[in-house]
Amino acid sequence: MTAWILGGALVAAAAVLPLVTASYLVSFTIQLFLFVVLAYSWNVISGYTGYTSFGHTSFFGIGAYGATLMMLHWKLPWLLACAGGGLLAVAVALPLGVVMLRLRGSFFAIGMFGLARVFEAVAFGWADLTRGGTGLYLPPAYDLRPLYYALGVLALGMVLLTWRLDNSRFGLQLLAIREDEDGAEALGIKTTRLKVRAFVLSAVGPGVSGGFYAVYLSFIDPPTAFSPATELTTIAMVLFGGMGTVLGPLVGAAVLSVLYEGLWARFPQVYLGAGGVIIAAVVLLMPRGVMAVAMRRGWLPHGRGTLRRLAARPAAPAEA
Amino acid sequence: MGARPLLLVDGVVKRFGGVMALNGASCAVTEGSVTGLIGPNGSGKSTLFACIAGVERPDEGRITFQGERLDERTPSEICEMGLARTFQVTRLFREMTVLENLVAVAHGRSDAAAVRRAQELLEMVEIRRLEHALAGTLSYGQRKLVEIARALMFAPKLLLLDEPFAGINPRLQNRILGYLKALHEGGVTLFLIDHEMRILLDVCETVLAIDAGEVIASGPPEEIRRNPRVLAAYF
Numbered sequence: 403m404t405a406w407i408l409g410g411a412l413v414a415a416a417a418v419l420p421l422v423t424a425s426y427l428v429s430f431t432i433q434l435f436l437f438v439v440l441a442y443s444w445n446v447i448s449g450y451t452g453y454t455s456f457g458h459t460s461f462f463g464i465g466a467y468g469a470t471l472m473m474l475h476w477k478l479p480w481l482l483a484c485a486g487g488g489l490l491a492v493a494v495a496l497p498l499g500v501v502m503l504r505l506r507g508s509f510f511a512i513g514m515f516g517l518a519r520v521f522e523a524v525a526f527g528w529a530d531l532t533r534g535g536t537g538l539y540l541p542p543a544y545d546l547r548p549l550y551y552a553l554g555v556l557a558l559g560m561v562l563l564t565w566r567l568d569n570s571r572f573g574l575q576l577l578a579i580r581e582d583e584d585g586a587e588a589l590g591i592k593t594t595r596l597k598v599r600a601f602v603l604s605a606v607g608p609g610v611s612g613g614f615y616a617v618y619l620s621f622i623d624p625p626t627a628f629s630p631a632t633e634l635t636t637i638a639m640v641l642f643g644g645m646g647t648v649l650g651p652l653v654g655a656a657v658l659s660v661l662y663e664g665l666w667a668r669f670p671q672v673y674l675g676a677g678g679v680i681i682a683a684v685v686l687l688m689p690r691g692v693m694a695v696a697m698r699r700g701w702l703p704h705g706r707g708t709l710r711r712l713a714a715r716p717a718a719p720a721e722a
Numbered sequence: 723m724g725a726r727p728l729l730l731v732d733g734v735v736k737r738f739g740g741v742m743a744l745n746g747a748s749c750a751v752t753e754g755s756v757t758g759l760i761g762p763n764g765s766g767k768s769t770l771f772a773c774i775a776g777v778e779r780p781d782e783g784r785i786t787f788q789g790e791r792l793d794e795r796t797p798s799e800i801c802e803m804g805l806a807r808t809f810q811v812t813r814l815f816r817e818m819t820v821l822e823n824l825v826a827v828a829h830g831r832s833d834a835a836a837v838r839r840a841q842e843l844l845e846m847v848e849i850r851r852l853e854h855a856l857a858g859t860l861s862y863g864q865r866k867l868v869e870i871a872r873a874l875m876f877a878p879k880l881l882l883l884d885e886p887f888a889g890i891n892p893r894l895q896n897r898i899l900g901y902l903k904a905l906h907e908g909g910v911t912l913f914l915i916d917h918e919m920r921i922l923l924d925v926c927e928t929v930l931a932i933d934a935g936e937v938i939a940s941g942p943p944e945e946i947r948r949n950p951r952v953l954a955a956y957f
């Protein structure tokens with residue numbers, strides 16, 4: 403209950419923010435939303451399913467290029483183009499998932515990283531379409547508020563989706579794959595189908611938000627679209643917050659965004675390094691993230707509350 | 723007796739590299755029976771179960787369940803046909819609660835129905851009080867009980883039990899024996915691997931003996947116990 407009130411207050415605050423404040427905070431929050439979307443998406447495949455991906459920027463970049471091209475060539479409105487970018491990412495993720503998810507552990511992780519490099523090379527090389535390293539320019543967006551709300555809704559959607567996932571059998575089955583894929587398979591869990599579904603699901607957010615990012619910058623080029631720094635920051639956020647938890651990515655994205663912003667403003671020369679040190683420390687001290695620590699200490703209830711509530715319900719009388 | 727075979731294994735061969743784990747194993751499990759499977763360590767018992775459950779594909783031979791081929795189906799399809807199994811080394815999802823372990827494998831039902839079924843089964847094996855305990859914190863015997871309950875989530879017609887009595891004290895052995903007898907009376911066919919003659923003599927109508935990947939004898943337990951080939955291989 404308290405969680406819902408707190409969440410509602412947070413959403414309300416985010417909703418009025420652009421109406422009352424300067425553009426700096428709006429820009430900051432747009433980037434925060436962006437990382438919330440990326441972190442939650444990565445959490446589905448790598449947190450819940452246990453397939454650590456080092457290449458989810460592939461979908462971010464595909465969405466960014468897809469949306470930009472749709473705006474430039476088809477003159478689609480930005481919102482529609484971004485949805486189209488998401489669709490494109492899903493269309494690429496489906497066959498890619500079927501192939502890549504045959505790999506396990508570090509092979510999958512490295513394979514995904516390699517793929518992102520391949521997509522980046524394609525974006526460089528296919529100059530007729532992408533104008534290579536020069537990049538593509540969009541008319542600048544003077545009013546960031548529509549973008550802010552669109553990303554905010556997407557971010558909220560990812561949080562709610564993860565909450566649903568965490569409380570469903572689908573989520574449990576993903577956790578089963580994470581823990582013992584062969585065992586899950588032997589017990590009749592349709593592992594291949596489920597992990598492909600999780601993979602595709604995890605491509606939606608990056609695909610759509612890639613388009614939003616292009617609109618935000620009014621520019622996209624290969625290093626921006628397929629940036630390993632974006633990837634690493636996303637991963638650090640989820641690791642910090644807690645992989646495979648509902649609130650971990652939110653906490654991780656918020657804390658690390660503020661931290662990075664502070665470091666960037668005060669110590670631009672050390673900010674990436676200092677961030678790395680902090681991540682290493684956190685991962686060493688609490689490898690399962692802050693949320694896991696909070697749950698273990700009893701400050702937060704364990705996840706999967708819906709199942710617990712179902713279990714607490716008295717049995718239906720005389721049901722066949 | 724006239725009861726028809728529920729499960730038929732016909733000339734199954736399974737190689738792991740150079741190891742011949744099954745070497746033309748053939749046997750039948752009668753519907754409604756309790757059938758035991760004995761054999762020395764490494765004789766291929768668990769491999770036979772893995773082939774039946776669809777986890778391993780036989781290199782040769784065929785396996786049929788209720789007249790339908792099993793050896794070309796996925797484990798999930800085989801579960802849906804009404805065939806479930808437990809593992810020799812328990813294989814629970816340690817980071818999930820006991821209840822979640824059962825719900826995760828449920829097929830088809832709504833989550834609410836799956837939870838209710840899981841609770842009934844935990845009740846049956848008298849560990850309902852552990853439903854919210856993390857599986858990783860359970861004792862070995864408790865894990866064995868959870869595995870049995872989890873296998874029953876499929877409402878199986880045939881239950882394969884790989885050494886359900888190994889490594890637990892006689893009191894728990896007797897408890898499990900009681901549950902298995904109740905299941906049998908409820909119409910579930912049981913096919914179980916075990917080394918303890920005491921238990922096999924108590925519950926099994928038929929015992930199969932396997933050695934070096936071949937079924938070398940089958941019959942009532944007293945007979946198997948006295949069979950010279952079995953004695954040579956096993957005792």
Ligand SMILES: Nc1ncnc2c1ncn2[C@@H]1O[C@H](COP(=O)(O)OP(=O)(O)OP(=O)(O)O)[C@@H](O)[C@H]1O
Nearest residue numbers: 738741743761762763764765766767768769770810
């Ligand atoms: N996955 C595998 N890979 C390689 N060899 C295997 C595999 N599974 C079983 N084997 C080999 O096949 C043979 C039969 O093993 P299996 O586990 O079926 O024996 P078992 O009768 O169940 O023995 P135990 O009584 O010790 O459980 C052994 O030689 C074993 O080493």
Ligand SMILES: [Mg+2]
Nearest residue numbers: 767768769810
């Ligand atoms: Mg064995």
